[in-house]
Amino acid sequence: MKLSEITPPDFLKVTNNNDFTLYDHQKEAVLKLRDNKNVIVSVPTASGKTLIGYISIYDTYLKGRKSMYIVPLRSLAMEKFTELLSLRDLGLKVTMSIGDYDVPPSFVKNYDVIIATSERADSMLHRDPDILNYFGLVIIDEIHMISDPSRGPRLETVISSMLYLNPEILLLGLSATVSNIHELAEWMNADTVISNFRAVPLETGIVFKNNLIVNGEKKHLGRDDEVSLIKESLESGGQALIFRNSRRNAEKYAQSMVNFFDFQNDLETLEIPPDLFNEAQANMISHGVMFHHAGLSNDQRTEIEKLFREGYIHILAATPTLAAGVNLPARTVIIRDITRFSDGYSKPISGIEIQQMIGRAGRPKYDKKGFGYIYAASAGMFHVAEGYLTGELEPVISRMDSNSLIRFNILALISSGIARDLKGIEDFYGKTLLAVQNDIDDYGLSFESAIYFLTDNDFITEENGVYNATKFGRLTSDLYIDPVTSLILRKCLDLEFSEELYLYYISKTPDMITFNYRASDYEYMEEFLDRHNINDFSEESMKAAKTAIILNEWISEVPINTIADNFGIGPGDIQAKASSADWISYSLYRLAGMFDKLKENSLLHLNIRVKEGIKEDIIRIIEIPQIGRVRGRRLYNNGFTSVEAIAGARVEDIARIFGFSTKLARDIIENAGKLNKRYYR
Template identity: 25%
Template sequence: MEVAEVLPEFADAFAFEEFNRMQREALPALLESDENVVASAPTASGKTALAELAICKALADGGTALFIAPMRALTNEKEDDWDRFEDLDYSVYVVTGERDLNPRRARRADILVMTPEKLDSATRKHDSRRYDFVTDIDVCVIDEVHLLDADRRGSVLEVTISRLRRLCGPRIVALSATMPNVGDVAAWLDAPEECTFEFGEEYRPVDLNAGVKTYTHGENSFADKYRRLYRALDLAEPHLREDGQSLVFVSSRQDTVQAAKKARDEIAERDIPMGARGDYDFHTESKALENDTLRNSVLDGVAFHHAGLSKNDRDLVEEWFKEGHVELLFSTSTLAWGVNLPARCVVIRDTKLHDPLEGEIDMSPLDVLQMLGRAGRPGYDDIGYGWVVCDTAEADKYRRLLRDGKEIESRLAESLATHLNAEIAMGTITDLEDVMDWLETTFYYVRGQSKPDDYDFPNLRQRVRDCLEGLVDRGFVETGEDLSIEATPLGVLTSKYYLRLDTAAHFADLCDRAESDGLAAGDVLETISTAEEFDSVSARQDERDAINAVLVGQETGDLEAGERKVLAILRGAASGSTPAELRSDAWVIRQNATRLVSALEAFLDRFVGPHAANLARRVEARIENGVAEDAVGLTAIDGVGPGRASKLATEGLTTPGDVVDAGVAGLVDAGLTEGVAEGVYEGAQSLPTIDLEWGQFPDAIATGENEVCEVTVRNVGEPARAGVRVTVNGVEMTSTNTYLRDTETVPVGVFGADADELEFTVSVAFPEEPLVPVEASRTVEVR
């Protein structure tokens, strides 16, 4: 059945000309019906085409499609892959982080691509102008719906789909690898029997011979990696000798590089005939690689692939693997979920991996099955070989997984309170009956009916009641006299900023302390370091000296090793000098930390005031840019990153006001090119600029007398929200939160007190900008 016959107007949107047997069987349900569809099928059997068919139907009907990709690395890949839709004048837009979101483009897109986490965040804010596009979706395609069973991420996907269905009722098309209980997923999504497909192994384009191989576990984990590598090469060698390709999955980006280096030596030692050093044309092509190590490696037929490589290098490795120039490829698990790169032999060298936030964890069973599914090249091989290399003690566990597959379970119970708080904060749940109605829309409820004992289903109502009482006791929710339920400001902020409940409570404690004792940058960093999001971070032995060196002379007695590591990474990031030993985890920790600091700013703004929020905003800017404390305000200027901020600060220009005063000529003198200087000057002018005028402020006052004076705060730059605070001898007198357009008059009472002199300080802070507060002081003598 040719694509051009079935969908003539979309024939160019597909990467092939004919549908295969599996795709043909699903066609009527996808194109001739509006019912929800659930299809499970073996890896590499062509599920992506089912997603594209559902999208084509929605586009043909004038609707908007949403594609939920399992991880962020794959969203950009889909954007590239679906240039084919762009060529047909349909727009594809990947919805990314908060600051990079373009709501107009999202609103006008025909195909949206999002991760479950991004969709969760967007649907929580669906009633805002920024995210209203999320309620205008006609079909939602869930790629890899078996992620419902993923630790922590699974519950996010589950509640988000339930919420989306309540918000706009889109058609749902859910795709997954082979799973034993596809019927439960169909029941959850209300997919009728004729639209539920369970394509078995007979639909695999190439038969799979999968098994488990063990290795002798030693005392040294570093040496164990090499034992597993040699085991993997033993399994790959026969195929490599027959011109077959092998794909070896390892646990980290760094390991792909190290394993490829070692494998090249071992291949030479074993005299396996591989490589293309005599191929002049390929030798020339390889010069296009940006990574030097990779360039040397591919000529020996060995390569590595991970998300940290440039797009150019990843694309070339994929192309050369498909063409056979690369015969042995080492990769992280991302490749298994994304690019269709099958190999005759697949080996999973590492079943455990180091997660920067979780420490050492077992690879998920879903990942294992997904990777093994890449074994066998359609059109080239009659059979694919897949192997799991593991310790003898775990061999039976993996044999059972390969034999029986993995039933998909709900993970909602593990984070029920967090998701329940989010629904209450959105206003979709207002009493206990609403809670039960909401639960009935979840996969958890369906799975509980299938396995009532495992899910403690008979006691469900009591569990929900206990969960609600816990939210009330901790201050996230309050109940009315009529037993109504409503979120408190704490509960609303927790949901809005996507926080775990313990972290939100931790932030609220800091706000209480800040109100009475004040706040320092160190308090912000320590609060973030001890957030629950980092509770599984561990400090390896080889990292401890570096951590101690960063934190030398600082009081961190109550912090555990993992918390000290996070604190050291944040302090290193803020100063622009993260030790080499900590860099492998630093990027992930920094990304999470900046999100958390941004949330903490909102807590401080709401519960303490603009000055406290501004302090946190400056800490966030330092973590992001690695600039000195006195120069952090420069990062508020568009086009000024860490390099330019440091260059300007070295020349004595440390604030946007200094930049405006210097003018373009002064910036050129400071080392900027004229074009850059003009842009930076314009950027500095687009920020608020404050002048403080004391007016008729006295120099002295008699004991017992008082006088009300006025201080004028004038903004000669762009309008912005500001906090104006007046202190006397360090004690706050007044504080106002205002939108400062031009002029604000602040009344200041001057009282003849017991002190010999009074120091009045007016301070203006901007909670949403990393600008250092503008301060001015006057001393009044008491006679």
């Protein structure tokens, strides 16, 4: 069946008037959705799942309803937003909502398609569950992420909320890897569409003892093992993606590839921003090789991904997190490690992760075939690798059973009005995957314990079995933070304001992922705790102390690479912790509005400084668009110490400063003028 036979004529604008034949699974899923059935689609990567979503979104739009597209990661949200912008050609208004949990969800009224992370979708329902009445379709991409301990519970809560509050909303779940799809379908009252079809056929095999073994047949590779497979791929115009189990291994592997390959990239021609990479990294890129992991800065990762997509990076050594993030396919994928060090032990990587990595093999439109290989270092690992390629994947399981999540969700249910008594709470949980996979009656004690905690700490009140959120409880729920985080921040407000001390308590909250410490860190961490009269030397407190020290360096404008080198961490780690501390410091500012208004201004400034990584004196300057911590400081140090001074500057005076072009100088002066007028209006 052609695309034009199943869609309105104008839909072809989305495909540049390319009227191709639909795959069977695409046609089946679209027709089931048009029959008002929820659908879960499980097909391999790059086999057209997104088109099913496009068609269904347009169907929903023509009915006058809105669609939400939920993804697990911010990077995926930005990628999906770029893709879905093509729907604007059909008149749809598309937006993305991934960050500020405190923005009222009423903005959805102004758009037809909202791309959101599961956390953002959940936070919107915390504030106003009635927004579900606007939606006719919700697409859940990577639905197998329900099994993820950190993100899964939020996603399951969102889906459960829709099933409980508005079962008329059509649900479309998408995944390449779901072994217990029928159990998920039972939970979601959905039909299934299952296919093993791949747009680009995939060859899988195992590299073991200098041989490649595919379907029982051996091919001798020689001493270089997988390097010969990489050479074979590159010589025919392909690229190679190598997965390593740690940042260090990814970096070492990329460096080793410099000895085998040199594509002689001219860094000036590539127009890579100056000082973005150090000398060793720049040398790798010049050879057409690089690594990718979360320790790199956001700008570094973005540039590496761009260079890989454009074909300048031919070999990319990455950690498994890349497979769950942005879409970077390659002709050849080699999984070099199948174990990972976790909780003090070396453990096999999950089958779902392995399939996600192998699924990156084969570039649609470029490759006639993809190659996905697993490296086995021993006979035991060979058998493990065989299991990955032939065995069944782990089932998707609910992660909603922890006491902290139950406490968090019950406060949200009461605050939003979804549940007012114990029966309402039990009814909601009866709609979860947790209830499908377990006896929900077994959680009665956990529910009662959470209610006791929330009542005892002034988050909710109880009268005749009916629960209501207090102002404190409602604010905590709206801020989308753990009630324990809210208690720690509330107690922090009783202390005299000190940047370092408040950063310590921000870092001590359960919503903050802290830095690990080493034996060599003890001296300065203990000195920090002594300086602030903190007598808690537990592991949790020591981690919070190290994190607070690093955050203090960040807001003191110490260069990010200097911080990274001094503490043995990556620039991306600093940005990730600052992003987390940004929201918690904002929550602290909001709580001050309720409990200590005298600290509001100081805490607002602290929040801005954590967000931007700046000192107090350039807070106003960085309000100018295109000005961040580095440009703001350069302007200040060159005598432009206020928005007013910048607005009145000459273009040539700004353009003289390092890093400022004539065009940038002109834009900054214009924007400063607009900002200045707003101040004095």
